[in-house]
Every structure is written in structure tokens, then in C-alpha cells.
Amino acid sequence: MEWVNAIVQGILTGGLYALFAAGLSLIFGVMRLVNIAHGDLIVGAAYVALAVISATGLNPLASLVIVVPVMAAIGYGLQFGLLNRVIGGNILPPLIVTFGLSVILQNLLLQVFSADSRKLNAGPIETDSLKIMPGLDVGYMPLLTFVAAVLIIASLQFLFYKTSMGRAFRATSDDGEIAQIMGLDNRRVFAWAMALSLAVVAVAGVFLAIRANFDPFMGPSRLIFGFEAVIIGGLGNLWGTLAGGVILGVAQGLGAQIDPGWQLLAGHVAFLIILAFRPRGLFPRID
Amino acid sequence: MQSATISRSTRASRIAAGLAVILVVALAAAPWWTSSANLRLFTEFMIYLALASSWNLLAGYAGLISVGQHAYVGFGGYLMFSCVLFLGLNPLYAIPIAGVLGGLIAIPVAFFVFRLKGPYFAIGTWVVAEVFRLSAAQMSSVGGGSGLSIPVSAMRALGSKSEREILIYLTAFALCIGAVVVIYLVLRSRIGLALTAIRDNEIASLSLGVPIGRIKLAVYVVAAAGTAMIGALIFITKLRISPDAAFSVNDWTVFVIFIVVIGGIGTMEGPIIGTLLYFVLRESLADLGAFYLMILGALAIVIMLATPNGLWGLVVKRFDFSLFPVGYRVRGLTPKSD
Amino acid sequence: MAILELDNLSKSYGALAVTQDFSLAVEPGDLVGILGPNGAGKTTLFNQITGTVTPDAGRVRFDGQDVTATDASTRCHLGIARSFQVPHPFVGMTVFENILVGASFGRGGGDPRARALKVMEQSGMSAKANVQAGALTLLDRKRLEMARALAADPKLLLLDEIAGGLTDSECVSLLDTIRKVNASGVTIIWIEHVIHALMSVAKRLVVVDFGKKVIEGAPEEVMASSAVKSIYMGEDALD
Secondary structure, eight states: HHHHHHHHHHHHHHHHHHHHHHHHHHHHHHHHOOOHHHHHHHHHHHHHHHHHHHHHHOOHHHHHHHHHHHHHHHHHHHHHTGGTTTOOOOOOOHHHHHHHHHHHHHHHEEEOOSOOOOOOOOGGGGGGGEEEEEEEEEEEHHHHHHHHHHHHHHHHHHHHHHHHHHHHHHHHHOOOHHHHHTTHHHHHHHHHHHHHHHHHHHHHHHHHHHHSSSSSOOOOHHHHHHHHHEEEEOTTTHHHHHHHHHHHHHHHHHHHHHOOOHHHHHHHHHHHHHHHTTTTTTOOOOO | TTTTEEOOOOOHHHHHHHHHHHHHHHHHHGGGGGGGHHHHHHHHHHEEEEHHHIIIIIIITOOOOOTHHHHHHHHHHHHHHHHHHHOOOGGGGHHHHHHHHHHHHHHHHHHHHHSHHHHHHHHHHHHHHHHHHHHHHOOGGGGTTTTTTTTTHHHTTTTSSSHHHHHHHHEEEHHHHHHHHHHHHHHHHHHHHHHHHHOOOOOHHHTTTHHHHHEEEEEEEEHHHHHHHHHHHHHHOOOOOOHHHHHHIIIIIHHHHHHHHHHHHTSSSSHHHHHHHHHHHHHHHHTHHHHHHHHHHHHHHHHHOOOTTTHHHHHHHHHOOOSSOOSSSSEEOOOOOO | OEEEEEEEEEETHHHHHEEEEEEEEEEETTTEEEEETSSSHHHHHHHHHHSSSSOOOEEEETTTETTTTTTHHHHHHHHEEOOOOOOOOTTTSBBHHHHHHHHHHOOOOHHHHHHHHHHHTTTTOOGGGTTGGGSSOOOHHHHHHHHHHHHOSSSSSESOOOOTTOHHHHHHHHHHHHHHHHHHHHEEEOOOOOOHHHHHHHHEEEEEEETTEEEEOHHHHHHHHHHHHHHHHHOOOOO
């Protein structure tokens, strides 16, 4: 039963990893940008929520009403004011610029909030759980995270394939010039994509902060988890990203079951194994 | 036509070579003209210049933008500790061993990370560094998660404190000059010619018989070997090792990337300018703590926006000369009418 | 024995079949011209011969060896070199350095620098030896394409539309070079729209349309065939 429990908890943790990954996958899909600061933005969103909560006394989940639009606005501004200048062509400038942002963000958070680890308190929902059978409890919070991940991926999927914004995303991603002929302003389309990515980041950050302690320097490992979920699932496939998150979560859960020190290592090893045998991921998009 | 010759130097480069010889001799004699505090600073300078030059070879010339070279710094450090603890070796003798094994372990690592392209390669290398760090933390024989200190007896083998400092400085000096010279020779060889061709056009390079995969692998292995040797040296100077210090992304990757990017990526001169600037900034701004790092990050961003070829790129644009020419100039041809 | 054999090559991109069941045998020392309208799949054929595109089905044999799964750089070492229709110069390198890449990594042994100097001289590019390739005119870029490929010392040279845009005298000198290269024992396959140029050197013509071989034979026979007339009806290329 311990093993079943490890797997179930791992699947649910996978929902959180899919949340880390969805925003990363989205902007790579639209503008071939890999945002090294993605993990730091997730942690940044957690601190934004912390600030909102201490100012308003809102429940962390309710604070999303403010945190999501704030992060989306930051995303729009970041893309429009900075990242649009370096994308397209050489891959080095966007990597270095987002790398620089990552360092700036970590140290800014350190300066403002100190190195102490924090946590958001969402009340009794954090500890309550659903008793499925003896030895197998499913916490409401992990369950809620997983449901949120499914809903967000379903909405992104809908947005991508059924709305005019999604058509614009797909047009710029397939061929920037054709998109321009269609009258789309690439710079604005990219800015909207980044806004959307950071809206997802906001949700990821708040869920992360309710479930675990966070500090200014935990961004890079969130980036890595998200990245691994994207690659395991297959580039450009949002449902694949969810599957990738779940596989990562389960691998970590099983690793921890063997030895707590192996939790993270087991996740990375699972990623490397999949990379070795299925370099395009388990569910590559066919096009 | 028989009179055509190929020249590989310029007047600027010959003057620079002369000055470089004087500088190298002066630096080699540094223990006899400077204080012990300065000597430690010089040691660190040599270490960073060597790290930056290796990363520049990898990213600037081979297009392999790794953000996981701290894997090899830590690997070298732990290898040196293992040699000292389990084999009773003189720590300095562990440096060449770290080079050989660092190069060897880079081959299976490349098997994985070379499957990822461009920016994904970058993050993939970071994952590998994490795997190294977590593995080191699992090894209780080298101190597990909390690390350990080098046995006093091992350091005594290197002589008194001041003798040690001189020995370590000269080793750092040799590694650094060695790295710069090796990289320069690689760039002037046919591998360098291939790297420039690949950077300009991969398809055309392949069609002319350039074995791109093998060349990139060779560069990756060489950079890993060099980085592991420097890693071994770094932890001889630090006397203590722990997974977080050995595999620190900030110390061994972030700073190194910023140094190269600010100085000028893809040039031999860039890492030198960048390392000089880095030390000037650090010595004058270190009191600012977190702000110092923010300034460094912002500087890297500004350089990417304003002059992606770095500070040395500005110099080249204005004066068009190179201290380390790698090209070929054909001289003595009689101009033809068409 | 044929130096190059293509057996039933097929390649599709989605629903678009760019090469359909294409077979061809080329004897050593031959000079084969390939004709066909734009979009007929001629360049894709070259890509499959050189190894930058892998066919969906069929085999490529070169010099008695199955090279279907061999990568492009190894095929070059074996003796296949090409020029690109849209020139792909190494823009940051000089003309000499461009040629030196071919001489250093192609099939050739010996001293790459001496070889590069010789090929540069033969291609009439010596005067521009130290000019950055990025600063060359289109014409010089095309010349450089051929010089680089020759520097690789190929047994089989693939030329992709190198005569377009040349003046008459330039064309004469190009044809002269091609004849000399061929006479020195290099097998050549040449895709060209400038038909009179192709006709004056080709020993055999192959016509390609919709990824298929339409007709193959002696140049005069092929040009007189009804298949060619129907393909080129109303096209300017038949001047």
C-alpha cells in the first residue's frame, strides 16, 4: 500500500509540475523562446501573493484574482519592452537575457523578502484529505492542484485551437511572415503569449507556495522540473506536458519511497532514460 | 602564382605577441614581486580566466551553450578529494587525473545532452549538473550532503603556507596560460576552421565533409577536461568541499557566462577583458551584496541588447584588428584582370 | 559499374510527393544534365544523393557502396560534392578560407592549403582571395560554390543551377571549366534551366517532372521528344 500511495501522491504532484511546465511550453510553442527565468517568475508570483495576502488578508486561493492579472501584466510588459528585442535568429541573446533576469529576480527577492523561507496559509483545506481506503489518503490541496492543472491545460488547448487568439499564436509560430501578411503584429502576439504564460505561472506560484516552503533561490529547480515535464511529454503537446509532469512526479515519489535522498535524483534519471530512448518525448506532436 | 604565400598573423598580432610574452614572464614572476594577498587574487583571476576561456570555446565557437559546466568543476573538486583521501595522492597530482576522467565522463553525458538542441541543450546540461550534485550528496565517503575538509597532512605535503600559495599560484598560472594557448591552437587548426564554417552555415559544412557531430563532441570533451582540472585546483585553494559549493551554478556558471558575454563571446580577447572587468567590479562593488549580482545581471542584459559581441566587439568594430588572429591571408598573388 | 545508382527513391512532405519511385544509373566519367520545371523535385533529388535529406523509400548506391543511411559529411569523404542553387557561402570567412574548408575536409589528401590555392586559381577567384564571402556578388558566390566543391576533390560533382544570370562570355568560361573538370575524370550531374549551356556539354539528359523521371537519353533525342515539348510548352526556358 505504501507503494500505491507513493504512486498516487506522485501523480498528484505531477499536476504541480505540469503547472510549472505549461507556461514554458506555451511560449516555446509560439516564439521558440526558452525562458530561463521561468522558475524565478513562479517564485516571484508566490511572493506577489504573499504581499497581496499580507495587505488584504485574502485567502491565498482568493488572492489569485489579483496575482494572475498582475503577473500577466508583468509578462506583457517584459515581452514588449525587453524580450521582443532579442528573439528571432541567434539563440544566445534570449538565453543570456532571461538568464540575467533570473539572477536579478533572485537577488531582488532576497533583498526585499530576505532569505527566510515562507509559506502561504490556505486554512484547513491544506491538511484535510479524502480517505480512499486504509493507508491511502488523498489531500484536498494536491487534488485541487491536479484539477487546476487539468483545467488550465484544457483551457489552453481550447484557446490554442478554437479562438482567434489561438489562431494568431499558431500563425506566428508557424511562419512569422505569413502572420504579418494576415495583419498580425508579431510583437503584440508575443506579448500576449507571455502574458498568458505568466498568468499560468501565477497559478503555479500560488499552489507551490501553499504546498511547500519557498525562498528566493528555489526558482531554478522549478524551471528544471517544468523543462523535464515538457521534454518527457514531447515538445508542443500540452496534454503530453501533463503526462510528463505525472511521470516526473511518480518517479520522484517512487525514488523517495526507496530512500528520501533519491527523490530528486529519481526524477532526473527518469528524464534521462526517456531522453535516451525517446529523444522527442513520449508524445511528440505530429506535424 | 608560385609566389603565393599564406600568412596567419597581422602586425597588431605580432606586437601583441611580443607584449604577451613580456606579460606572461612578469606574471610567472609574480610571487617575487607582489604580496601574498595579491597572489591569492591573481590565482582567482587565473581560475576565472581559464573557466571563461573554456566556456567561450564551447558556446562562442562550437555553439554549444551549456549552463551546466559547474558539473565538471564539482566533478574535478570531488575527484581531487577522492584522490587525496583514498589514494593518499599529492593534491596537485590529482589535477591531470581530473582532466582525463572529466573528459571521459563527458562522453556519456554528451550521449544524453546532444539529443537536445539549442536552448534545450542548455537546460539539459543544467539537469546533468543537478544529477552530479545530488549524486555527490549521496556519497557518504566524501562527506555526503554536508561535505568535508581536506586533511591537514595532505596540505602539508605542499610545504609551508607561503610555499603553498606560490605553488598554487604557479599551478593556476600554468593551467590558465595552458588553456588559452590550447584553445588558440585549436582555433588555428582545421578544427577551428570547421567551427567557423559550422557557425556560418551547417548545411554547407556538412556537404563539404565537415563531421559536425564529431567536432562538437571533441570540443565538448576538451572543455569538460579543462573545466574539471580547474575544478580540482579550485578546491585545493578552498580546502573544503560540499555539494552546494562544488556544484554552485552561481559561482562556476553564472559568473563565467557573464564574464564572457560582457567581454565578447566568440573572441579570444573577450574572456580576458571580461575577467578583468569582473574583478574590478567585484573589488569595488562587493559590499553591495545582492545589488552587485543584480548589476552584473543587468550589465549582461544591456550588452546583449546594445552590443551582442561584447566590449571587445566594440573595439573590433572601430579598429578592425585581432590580437589572436585565426584566419588565413593570401599574399603575393598577382592581381588578375577579372 | 555505375558510380551512382538510385533505386526507386521516394520522398514525400505530407501529401506532397517530391520524389516518386525515381531510379537512375550514372557511369563514371559521365556528364548528365537534369531538366525540369521549377518545383519538379530536382534539388530534393540532389539532397537525397548528398545525404541532407533521407528518402522515405529506395536506395542510394555510390561507388559500389550503399550510402542510403550514410550522413552527408561521410558521403563527401567518399567523393560526393555539390554546389547549392541558393549559394551557401561561409559569410564570415574569406574566399580562400571558404575553399580551404572543402580542401581540408573533403576527400582529398595532401596539403589542403596548396590544393585550395590551386583550385582558387583554376576557378579564377584568386583576385578576391582575401575578400569576405559575405561581400561577394551573386555571380562570385556561385563561382565560390563550385570552387569549394571542387576543393573537396570529388569523384561525383553535383551542380545546381550555376549558369543562371551569367553573361555569354562568363557562360563560355564556365562551360570550359566544367568540360575540363569532367575530362579530368570527375563525373558530373548538372541541374540547369539554361538549356543551351546544358546541351553543349551534357552527354546525357534526364527530364524530371512531379518528382518522376519523364525521359532519359542522348541530349538531342530527349529535346526532340514530345514529353519535353509538352512540359516546356510556352515556357521561356526553351530559347
